[in-house]
Amino acid sequence: MAVVYKEHPLSSFLRELxxxxxxxxxxxxxxxxxxxxxxxxxxxxxxxxxADRLYTANLEHYKEAKLxxxxxxxxxxxxxxxxxTTGADLELVNELLQTTGVQQLLSLSQIDAQNYAKKAExxxxxxxxxxxxxxxxxxxxxxxxxxxxxxxxxxxxxxxxKAGGDPLVxxxxxxxxxxxxxxxxxxxxAGDIDKTKHAIAESVFLARPDISGKSAATFQAADxxxxxxxxxxxxxxxxxxxxxxxxxxxxxxxxxxxxITNSDxxxxxxxxxxxxxxxxxxxxxxxxxxxxxAKAYAHETMMKMATDIADLRGLPAPETxxxxxxxxxxxxxxxxxxxxxxxxxxxxQSKEDYTxxxxxxxxxxxxxxxxxxxxxxELDRIAQDIFGYTGITFEEYYKNLDSHVDSILIENYINxxxxxxxxxxxxxxxxxxxxxxxxxxx
Numbered sequence: 510m511a512v513v514y515k516e517h518p519l520s521s522f523l524r525e526l527x528x529x530x531x532x533x534x535x536x537x538x539x540x541x542x543x544x545x546x547x548x549x550x551x552x553x554x555x556x557x558x559x560a561d562r563l564y565t566a567n568l569e570h571y572k573e574a575k576l577x578x579x580x581x582x583x584x585x586x587x588x589x590x591x592x593x594t595t596g597a598d599l600e601l602v603n604e605l606l607q608t609t610g611v612q613q614l615l616s617l618s619q620i621d622a623q624n625y626a627k628k629a630e631x632x633x634x635x636x637x638x639x640x641x642x643x644x645x646x647x648x649x650x651x652x653x654x655x656x657x658x659x660x661x662x663x664x665x666x667x668x669x670x671k672a673g674g675d676p677l678v679x680x681x682x683x684x685x686x687x688x689x690x691x692x693x694x695x696x697x698x699a700g701d702i703d704k705t706k707h708a709i710a711e712s713v714f715l716a717r718p719d720i721s722g723k724s725a726a727t728f729q730a731a732d733x734x735x736x737x738x739x740x741x742x743x744x745x746x747x748x749x750x751x752x753x754x755x756x757x758x759x760x761x762x763x764x765x766x767x768x769i770t771n772s773d774x775x776x777x778x779x780x781x782x783x784x785x786x787x788x789x790x791x792x793x794x795x796x797x798x799x800x801x802x803a804k805a806y807a808h809e810t811m812m813k814m815a816t817d818i819a820d821l822r823g824l825p826a827p828e829t830x831x832x833x834x835x836x837x838x839x840x841x842x843x844x845x846x847x848x849x850x851x852x853x854x855x856x857x858q859s860k861e862d863y864t865x866x867x868x869x870x871x872x873x874x875x876x877x878x879x880x881x882x883x884x885x886x887e888l889d890r891i892a893q894d895i896f897g898y899t900g901i902t903f904e905e906y907y908k909n910l911d912s913h914v915d916s917i918l919i920e921n922y923i924n925x926x927x928x929x930x931x932x933x934x935x936x937x938x939x940x941x942x943x944x945x946x947x948x949x950x951x
């Protein structure tokens with residue numbers, strides 16, 4: 510009988526142990542490998558997310574910096590435009606801008622399109638460039654230019670008529686750079702920046718002489734009105750008829766003188782002759798560009814005056830400079846006659862004659878009363894510049910004018926000073942004789 514041996518489990522285990530150990534080691538190695546790969550993947554994913562967060566942050570920063578730079582540029586341009594309208598010398602302004610910390614804009618052309626961090630840095634630098642330049646411009650606009658504007662409009666409250674020119678009367682110098690320099694003197698030890706700012710203020714005065722002239726006319730007119738009111742009150746108390754007549758006539762003459770002076774400034778007539786002098790360049794003091802500019806300004810001013818005068822008189826607006834000159838001529842004769850510089854036949858110098866003024870105003874009034882209320886308001890605005898008055902309608906002004914003509918007429922009758930003038934006024938007021946302007950429209 511054969512003997513069968515059964516293998517003991519331990520023996521089987523020991524025999525398979527090397528294989529099992531090897532399998533276990535392989536499994537452990539595989540698990541370690543998978544864990545390492547997973548950790549690498551986690552780290553790689555984190556790097557990708559970090560890079561994405563940085564990219565997004567840089568992009569947002571770039572957009573903000575770009576917007577900031579754009580807004581800074583717009584603010585700079587708006588401030589420069591506001592400064593230009595004041596007449597400030599831009600060469601002096603640019604000279605002042607050289608004192609800013611950032612002197613030039615940076616270009617983005619050499620920066621990689623995706624390098625938003627560098628592009629944001631560049632926009633931020635450019636925003637600083639515009640901000641610093643805007644600050645310089647605003648310092649000038651709200652300091653030197655603002656002071657200059659205040660002087661041009663109101664003069665020196667402390668010095669008044671003594672700020673410049675004739676100390677007894679208001680004149681443009683009282684509202685000019687001379688007055689400004691007294692109010693805001695430049696220190697002896699002033700640096701280049703302060704000197705440049707002072708020069709910019711002077712350039713504003715040089716660019717806008719009309720404002721100083723109008724201010725002088727307005728202040729002088731206020732003084733005259735005040736003195737006229739006093740004179741009228743005193744005249745009421747006077748007992749002598751001749752003195753009263755003379756007093757009222759003087760008031761009337763001052764009325765006309767004020768109107769003529771203001772008209773010369775408000776209408777543009779004085780500017781027109783300034784431009785024609787520059788355009789003529791008799792002494793050769795002006796360069797070609799200045800002469801050409803003066804010719805253009807003279808042409809523009811003449812067309813504007815003639816258009817206003819035509820509107821007041823009910824005439825068609827001029828289309829050519831020749832037509833403008835024809836329409837303008839009677840207005841110029843009004844000024845010459847009222848200033849005593851008009852002489853019949855061109856011989857000698859005549860006494861001031863306000864009949865031209867009255868006839869001109871009468872023609873305007875005849876047209877004025879035919880217009881609608883809306884058109885009258887438009888004509889009121891134009892008439893204030895042409896006749897040199899403010900604050901009332903042309904109808905009110907015309908009635909005042911008529912009253913002052915009566916005052917001069919009465920004085921002439923009483924004193925028998927100038928029969929020719931009396932007769933002339935008398936004839937015109939009776940409607941006898943031809944109009945000064947009958948032949949103009951031929």
